[in-house]
Amino acid sequence: MSSNNFTDKKLAIEKLELIANDVRQDIIKSLENAGSGHSAGSLGLADIVTALYFDILKHDPNNPTWDERDIFMLSNGHCVPVQYVVMAYAGYFPKKELMTLRKFKSRLQGHPERLVLPGLETTSGPLGSGLGQAAGMALTMRMNKDSHRWVYVIMGDGELDEGNNWESALFTAKYKLHNVIGIVDRNNIQIDGTTEHVMPLEDLRAKWEAFGWHVIEIDGNDIEAVIDACAMARAIVEKPIVIIAHTVPGKGVDFMEYDYHWHGMPVGLADVGGAPPKNDQAMVALKELRTLRGRIKNEHE
């Protein structure tokens, strides 16, 4: 999908942006249908996860255990609705299965489970343990002289309150595991409020640098920036890399953006100040996404 031709690259990015926009619509629909789940982080991560599956990762939906694949883990497993939608788009399972999210006997469990859905590399939800697993995988790749493979792990910013992450950060730096590429979803919210109110993380760049990591900061809602940052990360070989991806929680839906109340809630569940009545929330959100905030007129309108 990537190309050295500048024009092709621009076209490719536009195509990815359209995919991410469709992904957001399916996140809204599947969460509304589920009646519970995490909206804000899922929407905010749509660009990063789309870029990963459609450009960055070496993977094969028809052979999820391909032994040359890159590894991708979502340490903040509560944002898995975005991963499910992108996996369906990438061909891991039929899109219609998205409507089983969080339902009895579904492969799309409320939090991701490795043994339930092929293509998931781990089970997550309890926070703070993705980075350690990534380090273990990366160390094994090194032991096996398995190069040109990378382990990508997305962590929430609120998740960084967990001590396990910092144990893993020390470890990954000690062993100079440059095949680990951490991506922190810096959306500034967690359940009880903003990260800086609940438990301040800043100076976040300085913290990672002090732990021995190479830090890249980007606009995490800019697909081209995500792709470029990962390419840069793969070129760094002396230390592990963390990409602090600044994202807007609820990205793409005006009444959700920046509002931590949408961290753990789907549309249609409750009336929220500043948002449409609950019965209209899905419709308003989907219309906004479909028309790209009125910038395009949908053919159906």
Added chain:
Amino acid sequence: MYLLDHDDWGSQANRKGFGSGLVKAGELNDQVVALCADLTDSTQISLFAKKFPERYVEVGIAEQNMVTVASGMASMGKIPFTASYAAFSPGRNWEQIKTTICMNDQNVKIIGSHAGLYTGPDGATHQMLEDVALMRVLPNMIVVVPCDSVEAEKATVAIAEYAHPAYLRLARDKSPVITTIKTPFEIGKAYVFAPGQDITIIANGTMTPIALEAAEKLFKDGIDIEVIHSPTVKPLDAATILSSVERTKRVITIEEAQICGGLGGSVSELLSEHSPVPIIRMGVNDSYGQSGTPSELLEYYGLTVKRVMLNAHKLMG
């Protein structure tokens, strides 16, 4: 059962058996790797680290990270053995063991050394008594409590060959060596170490020699004890235990752990459903340990030959 005669019992810490067993496992399979949280000599993992330095990973004092790294390594095909004191692993990192190892069914081994009262002078914080219960409740996890260093070595090799999560419980101080290289060991099997008719004593770990000694003495009192050594607490060998209890109709369990949720709890659950009989559970009963020598502590907490004999007489009425 190829047990040593009582007069020939040796004395060695069962963690020593783990140390040599891990080297054996490493020789048998080059995918075996070892991780330790700054306790290489105490856990005896140092033997493996010296022999296979490229397969040894020091993680520092970070038990949560140790098991998550191990989960990642297992996910890529390694067979990681993680070692620390049981008080810290699985004491501190239970959730990571559950989510990243058991729910993923990753082939990781949790080695909890310095478990139980045999940890002695270090005191209550380091005398892990809840580990058996903690590990036993986890789906996909098995729990092995060897009775001596010889069995600990066999158990180490056996869990390396078992491609799922496993917990191995070890003690710090020297304890009697009662088995030989010929004594059978298989995951999931309990063994009748001494046949008898009147009472079934089910024991594991350092309490198995206590049970055998008590059985010898009780025979002179006219009470015929069957001693079942049950090194695997999970899966429990229900067939062996039930066929014994159907004959004896009286049970004593003894372990160097909390009786709640441990071997005693496990046997009680089995018997209350299938063969309810009078049972006395011996172990630590809802309290913490304290500093002292192992023998002082075993005396204080009632894990002695004499106390087993008293309980046997009580059961015989």
